[in-house]
Amino acid sequence: QVQLVQSGPEVKKPGASVKVSCKASDYRSLRYGVTWVRQAPGQGPEWMGWISAYSGDTNYAQRLQGRVTITTETSTSTVYMELRSLRSDDTAVYYCARVLEVPAHGRWFDPWGQGTLVIVSP
Amino acid sequence: DIQMTQSPSSLSASVGDRVTITCRASQKIDIYLNWYQQKPGKAPELLIYSASTLQSGVPSRFSGSGSGTDFTLTISSLQPEDFATYYCQQTYTFYTFGQGTKLEIK
Numbered sequence: 001q002v003q004l005v006q007s008g009p010e011v012k013k014p015g016a017s018v019k020v021s022c023k024a025s026d027y028r029s030l031r032y033g034v035t036w037v038r039q040a041p042g043q044g045p046e047w048m049g050w051i052s053a054y055s056g057d058t059n060y061a062q063r064l065q066g067r068v069t070i071t072t073e074t075s076t077s078t079v080y081m082e083l084r085s086l087r088s089d090d091t092a093v094y095y096c097a098r099v100l101e102v103p104a105h106g107r108w109f110d111p112w113g114q115g116t117l118v119i120v121s122p
Numbered sequence: 123d124i125q126m127t128q129s130p131s132s133l134s135a136s137v138g139d140r141v142t143i144t145c146r147a148s149q150k151i152d153i154y155l156n157w158y159q160q161k162p163g164k165a166p167e168l169l170i171y172s173a174s175t176l177q178s179g180v181p182s183r184f185s186g187s188g189s190g191t192d193f194t195l196t197i198s199s200l201q202p203e204d205f206a207t208y209y210c211q212q213t214y215t216f217y218t219f220g221q222g223t224k225l226e227i228k
Contacts, residue, residue: 035217044209045166047217061216062123095165105172106154107213112165 002029004096004113011119012086019082020116022096027053027077032099035109036070036081038092046092050099051079086120093117124148124212128220134228139200143223145193145210154214157186157195160222161206169208170195200225 003025010018024030030053037045049060051070058070069082079096094116097109125148135141145155153173158166168177170186173193183198197204205227210220 037217044221045211045219047219059216097165100171102172105175106152106156107217108156108168108171109158109166109211110168110177112167115165 001111002026002098004034004098004111006094006096006113006116009117009119011121014087014120014122016086016120017082017084018086018118019080020094020096020118022079022081022113024053024077024079024098027074030054030079030098032101032107034070034072034079035097035099036068036094037097037109037112038090038094039115040089040092043092045095048081048094053079083118086118088120091118091120124151124215124218126210126212126218126220128208128210128223130223131221132224132226134226135200136228137200137202141197141200141225143195143208143210143225145188145195145220147191147193147212147214150190151212151214153189154212155186155188155193156211156213157184158209158211159204159206160209166209202227 005023007021033052035050036048039045051058071080097112101107127146129144155173157170160166174186185196207222207224
């Protein structure tokens with residue numbers, strides 16, 4: 001079972017950027033890509049975007065378009081998520097997760113990284 | 123965007139109870155519906171995918187059903203480790219999660 005290990009907590013000021021990393025123990029198992037999901041305190045998860053681990057193709061949630069960028073570094077088996085122009089409502093735990101897919105059965109996220117707390121505060 | 127509505131938002135039950143959580147999609151999503159369990163301070167964990175397929179290692183007391191717009195997650199006999207928050211997720215068009223159902227001990 002692949003493990004995804006994320007970088008540590010971050011505290012940022014409004015307007016700054018944050019870059020969170022997600023290192024995979026077995027990059028070959030990421031054939032259907034990696035996704036990023038965030039969860040604000042007391043809220044349900046919110047999908048942010050997806051990247052193909054091999055082609056680098058991406059899809060982003062419309063409400064975050066222009067502020068979020070997801071990239072990969074295959075040499076280190078690491079996926080990155082950068083969020084710019086941070087606001088207080090970006091305070092959340094950010095998760096990466098492997099995407100799995102079976103045609104006609106859909107996609108699902110498994111496993112997830114341990115999460116990275118990002119606090120945006122003046 | 124497809125909206126996912128779970129009910130109830132919270133539920134009190136006892137060990138041994140049978141519990142059902144409902145998830146409704148704002149449009150038809152075939153069987154592209156997953157369920158996750160989340161415990162405090164932890165990442166969500168996959169329970170069921172494709173509406174009714176149990177993820178490997180998940181106890182058989184968990185089951186899922188439904189298609190189209192209406193889905194259910196059932197726990198046949200609650201165990202102490204099942205008290206957690208449960209989320210549904212649609213993957214028909216991008217991805218949307220429900221707001222969660224917090225299952226608490228009565």
